[in-house]
Amino acid sequence: MNKREKITDPALPDADDGALKKSRYHHGDLRAGLIEATRRLVEEKGPDGFSVSDACRLAGVSTAAPYKHFKDKNEMLVAMVMEGMVRHRDNMLAALEGIPEGSPERVTALGREYVNFALTETGVFRLKFGGFSDRLEDPRLQEAGQQTFNIVLREVAACRNEPEITDDVRRRGFLLWSFVHGLSFLLYDKKLKDMGGDVELVSMLTDIAYRVLRD
Amino acid sequence: MNKREKITDPALPDADDGALKKSRYHHGDLRAGLIEATRRLVEEKGPDGFSVSDACRLAGVSTAAPYKHFKDKNEMLVAMVMEGMVRHRDNMLAALEGIPEGSPERVTALGREYVNFALTETGVFRLKFGGFSDRLEDPRLQEAGQQTFNIVLREVAACRNEPEITDDVRRRGFLLWSFVHGLSFLLYDKKLKDMGGDVELVSMLTDIAYRVLRD
DNA sequence: CTCGCAAAGTTAGTATGACTAACATATGTT
C-alpha cells in the first residue's frame, strides 16, 4: 500500500571528490519527509516515546530544521495525524465497494475497517483519540473526524430507509461508533485474549450492528 | 508559564496540614504525598504534561527525592493509576447498593459509574487505557482491571439467569464493556455535543443494555 | 542513653530534548 523509500536519498558518495561538497543542502520536501518520519516513529515508539530529534535523525537533517516547517512538535503531530485521518476515511470508503446499498453489511464493513485502522495505525489512532494532550485538539482534525462519521451516518440512514439523517439515525450511529471505538481500544490492549475470549471480530460486529439497527 | 507557588500553607510550619508537604527534613509519608501530587497534576495538565519536577514542587521536596521511593517516573504513574483503579472498583461496587439482584438496572448502574469515573478522573482513565506507553503495562494493573470486569460479568450472569460465567455471558459482557468504554472516550472528546446530539447518557445506557442482554 | 546504621532527604552534575538566534546556502523571479 505504502511505497516508501528511504527518506533521505543516500545521495551517492560524491564520486568526483575534491570538488565542493555539493550534496543536497536542501532536502527537497522536508515537510513530507518529517511527517513520514514522525509517523514511523510514533508507530514504533508510541506517541509519548516520539521525539523531534529522532525524526530529524531519521530524515537526516539537523534538529533545528523542522521549525522552518512546523511551529512546534505538536504541529508536527497534528500534521501527521491529519494525513492518517485521510487514509482512514479513504479506507472506509473503499471498504464499501461492491456491497449493495442499504444492506447492513455495509455498516459492519465500516466497523471492520475502523477497527482495522485502529490496530494497524495504532499511533495515529491513539494520538487522535487517546487523549494525548488537549493541545492536539485542532479544528481541522475535528472536521476530518466529523466527515468520517458522516459516512457511517449515511449508511445507517440507508439501512433504516430514512431519506434524511434524523435524530434517530444519529443516535444509532453514535451507539455503533461508541461500540466500535471501545472495541478498538480493548482489542489493542488485548483484553479479549486476556479473558480467554475466542470471539471473532466479524461475528461480534455483525451481532452488534444487528442489535442496534433493528426495531 | 510556571507561576507555581507551594500549594501548602506556608504559615504554621509545624501544623500538620495533612496535605502534601511537611516542614520537617523528613516528609513523613512522601510516597503517598507524591502519588497524590501526581494525581492532581495529571488531572490538571494531562498525562503527557505531567513532570516529576512539578510533583516535587507540589510536594515540597527536591527533584531527587522521588527516586528514594520510585524507580522512575513510570513507576510513579503506575502507583498513582493503581490507587485510581481501586477507587474505580469501589465506586462500581457502591453503585450497586440498593438495586435488586438480577435486575438490568444493576448493569446500567455499573455502566453509568464506569463512564462517570472516566469523566471525573480523566487522567487516570487515559493513563490506564489511552495507550500512553507500553511501559505502563504493569501486571498488577491488568489484574485490577480484570477484577473490575468480573463485577460486570457477575451481574450479566445474574440478568441472564446463568449460575456460571459462561462464554455467552463473557461475550455479552465484553460487548457492553466495549460500548461503555468507547462512550467514555467519545464523551470526553465531546463528540456527542459536536454532532448536536442531545441524547441522555442514562437512556443510552439503558438502551444498549436492553439490546445486549436480550435474546 | 547513646551509638551507629539504614532510610530518606539534599545539592550538584550529566544527558537529552524542545526550541531560538544568528548565520549560510540554495532557488526562482526579474
Add this chain to the structure above:
DNA sequence: AACATATGTTAGTCATACTAACTTTGCGAG
C-alpha cells in the same frame, strides 16, 4: 547576474529525567 526568500546549519538556552555523593534523622541493639 542579482537579490529576496525559503530552507538548512551551528551553537546555545532552558527544562526535565535521572545519578552520585553527601547530610540529616529516626530507631533499635548494646
